[in-house]
Amino acid sequence: MDTNLKVNLIVGFLSFISPIVVFYLDRFFRYKDLKKNEKIEKEILTFRERDSEQKTDKEFIFSLPNLKLEVYKNCHKNWDTGITLNMIKGNEDLIWFLRFCWLSLARFYPENYFSKKGHNTYIDEYIIERTNYHYSMLEAGDTQKNGTIAKVRLGGAIANDLDKLIVDLVEQILSFDDPRKNNWFEKWNSR
Incomplete structure (x- = not known):
């Protein structure tokens, strides 16, 4: 052929x-x-x-506002000193507590629900992303970025973002007919 x-x-x-x-x-x-x-x-x-x-899981969720109150009391000891490094330390403590809360609530979802990399990686990347965002916002306003107080403001902004993330997660986890749900939000937001 x-x-x-x-x-x-x-x-x-x-x-x-x-x-x-x-x-x-x-x-x-x-x-x-x-x-x-x-x-x-x-x-x-x-x-x-x-x-x-599971009842114990719901009880844990309803205990979070009281835990947050205790963490805020401890953070206030650092914030009230007026020393920038102590104030930053107070913000770090609050951010790590809010990270713990979010991770505890995230276990109600499968590990790859928020990210293929897992819950820990997701929340850590979220914190980094919010840090970069708020830092760029501080740089945009010349008067705000001057001085070390900008780092204190940065920590507070990150903590507020994590707080909102936790509220959204609790809103999804708790059932609509739970009578304690509104009370949870009131206590959580009262600081």
Whole structure:
């Protein structure tokens, strides 16, 4: 057989077979992705139903405002000194407490719910992103970035963002018919 004829036969065969193979591969992977997505959705629903119904978990959620109050009292000892380094330390303590609260609440969700990298990585990247954002906002206003007090303001802004994130998470976790839900928000926001 002539080499050109062999090449033409192979090319013709491949051009006939390749759309069929691509069709079935696409069908296979779409079906696989569909099943995977259904499994993830089912896992999310069962995970939340199982964990959010446990009484001890709800009691922990309702204890968070009291814990926050105690942390604020300790942070105020640093803030009230008027020494910048102590004030920054107070902000750091508050930020780490709010990080702990968020991570504790995030366990009501599967590990890859917020990010494929996990809850710890998600919240750490969020804190870094908010730090960069608020620092750029402080740099934008010349009068605010002067002096060491800008770092104190930066910590307060990050803590406010984390606080809002926690409120949003609790709002999703607690059921609508829980009579203590409104009380939780009042106590949490009272500081």
